[in-house]
Amino acid sequence: MADDSMFLDESDRYSRLRLISWWEQEKIAGARIMVAGAGALGNEVLKNLALLGVGRVFLLDFDDVENSNLSRSVLFRVDDEGQPKADCAARGLRDINGEIRVEARKANVMTDIGLGIFREMNLVIGCLDNREARLWLNRSCWKVNVPWVDGGIQEIAGVVKVFMPPGGSCYECTMTEADYRLINLRYSCPLLRREDLLQGKVPTAPTIASVIAGLQTQEALKLLHGMDDFAGKGMVFSGMGNNFYTTAFPRKEDCLSHETYPDVQGLPLSAKDTSAESLFEAAAPHFKTESSAPIKLVLDRDLLLHLSCQACDLHRQINRPLMTVSQKEGVCTGCGEDMITSITNEIRQDSETAKLTLAEAGIPPYDILRVTRGDESCFFCLEEDRATALGEVL
Ligand SMILES: [Zn+2]
Ligand SMILES: [Zn+2]
Structure with missing residues (x-):
């Protein structure tokens, strides 16, 4: 057997990745990816993107780092408490890989991010903790025809969904009556936002965050390489029984999210x-x-x-x-x-x-x-x- 090292450029940090049969590091280096949410999931996804050498990462999160984030967020440090999650995560990415370009925003995905930004992404990775923001992300991606990968975790279970406009099913196609009820709960009678509901206080562990974020990143990589077999499908993992299954979501023809802007x-x-x-x-x-x-x-x-x-x-x-x-x-x-x-x-x-x-x-x-x-x-x-x-x- 030939000695692999003879053919490897050891000064190339991606040399082992390049050995993967279908791998094209140039595609990854040339990619522009948005990560919405820099919580437990977002931290793990972002860390993966930095390791992989994704060329340009646009990340956003509305919150500041709290003490309770430190048990689940690889990019945050003790001194970050009170600082914007987005900025701290961006610093963490640059520490891991100085070759990548990172733009961080302390922002709300529903109100602060123009569709022009979405349109310039190769794909979007959702690391959000509520359905309303996911629905918004979904509609935004559909309008500008950009694929997105959704992730969700709770306790030690999680789900990954891949969506690829304009065909196939979207996030809203997967929503149930109960999902809509949960979204409506967040608004009181005159439609003004209720602040008294617990938001983003989902019980999770860093272990499930890395499992689900790993799967999300892997799907993102496959999409970047043109492998879209998983569009309109989901993966569900339960860490208690180690049950893992995939499922295909039917497209709802009357779904309100399927608008793609023409010219x-x-x-x-x-x-x-x-x-x-x-x-x-x-x-x-x-x-x-x-x-x-x-x-x-x-x-x-x-x-x-x-x-x-x-x-x-x-x-x-x-x-x-x-x-x-x-x-x-x-x-x-x-x-x-x-x-x-x-x-x-x-x-x-x-x-x-x-x-x-x-x-x-x-x-x-x-x-x-x-x-x-x-x-x-x-x-x-x-x-x-x-x-x-x-x-x-x-
Ligand atoms: Zn739909
Ligand atoms: Zn009055």
């Missing part, structure tokens, strides 16, 4: 500096059909314009996505009752709200916007935000 056109605009009015001006020449109907911006996130209490004659301008407003904020400081909400899901050309900037209308940087006139829809990407939105992973 997306770039406009040299940014979310922060562009009013809806100027967007409409820039968009107008792109419509192909004649119509006297007003141009409208259709919002992906319902916008809370203001809160008011008639009894106390109080009126508060809010201009934030409804999903970022807590129930507490919706209580009148005068009488303690819930205030009346004024909510919109579109901005019309001739309205007062058209004076708002896109950022004030709850649109994140480098987002892709749906603008309609009559029956025609056009899709525009806010190109001016690209460099800052992608940062290191540009």
